[in-house]
Amino acid sequence: MPEAMPEYTRFAVYYAPAPGPFADFCASWLGWDAALGRPSPHPDIPGLPRPLTEITQTPRKYGFHATLKPPFRLTGTRAALERDLAALAARLAPAQMPGLALTRLGAFLALTPTGDTERLSELAAETVRALDRHRAPPTAAELARRRNARLSPSQEVNLDRWGYPYVMQDFRFHLTLTGRLSPEQAEQTRAALAPVLAPLLPAPFRVDALSLFGEASDGWFHLLHRYALTD
Numbered sequence: 001m002p003e004a005m006p007e008y009t010r011f012a013v014y015y016a017p018a019p020g021p022f023a024d025f026c027a028s029w030l031g032w033d034a035a036l037g038r039p040s041p042h043p044d045i046p047g048l049p050r051p052l053t054e055i056t057q058t059p060r061k062y063g064f065h066a067t068l069k070p071p072f073r074l075t076g077t078r079a080a081l082e083r084d085l086a087a088l089a090a091r092l093a094p095a096q097m098p099g100l101a102l103t104r105l106g107a108f109l110a111l112t113p114t115g116d117t118e119r120l121s122e123l124a125a126e127t128v129r130a131l132d133r134h135r136a137p138p139t140a141a142e143l144a145r146r147r148n149a150r151l152s153p154s155q156e157v158n159l160d161r162w163g164y165p166y167v168m169q170d171f172r173f174h175l176t177l178t179g180r181l182s183p184e185q186a187e188q189t190r191a192a193l194a195p196v197l198a199p200l201l202p203a204p205f206r207v208d209a210l211s212l213f214g215e216a217s218d219g220w221f222h223l224l225h226r227y228a229l230t231d
Helices: 021-030 078-091 118-130 140-147 153-162 183-200
Strands: 010-015 066-072 095-097 100-105 108-113 205-207 209-215 221-228
Touching (some): 021 183, 078 118, 078 209, 078 221, 095 118, 100 183, 108 183
Antiparallel strands (some): 209 221
């Protein structure tokens, strides 16, 4: 008999880099390889203000990614979601930008695209819209937790309509690299990481696939399938 599909508590659509040195390093930096579904040993990087396992503790379980459609509980079947995701990828063109920059976003560090990101924002918005019928509504507890962040009026509208505040006009594409850091720790981490990361950064940077991730019952996210966008 064929092996049963693993059960996942939530699904998400992310950007994740294709296999290669950039993806391998960032999985190692976080300590979790979502493509292989297993821990990845941290690199030895001198000059960090805290142990790397502490710096990356918060983002680790999600794997290295940028969110396009945030994690959601499924209404309907995984097979139906996969069919719609494949059809979506077949009609969406890739987004290309000059590269990625190591950026401080509030209290954490991330990679953000350089240049014009309008096409990327359109791609993310269409991903949210096209797959929304598969999203179960958030619980009252989830809504309350989101509202603790003092949302703006437009973020409140997004939360009510799409189940997540930071979509549509409030979307900002980013690949998270750390948890919360003090300004001094963020600068020390940036200074230590930047020269190691620089030769690995893709130039140009292309979002050329939609990646389906699943959250296992233990809270760790796994890359399930990469759907190529259509040039």
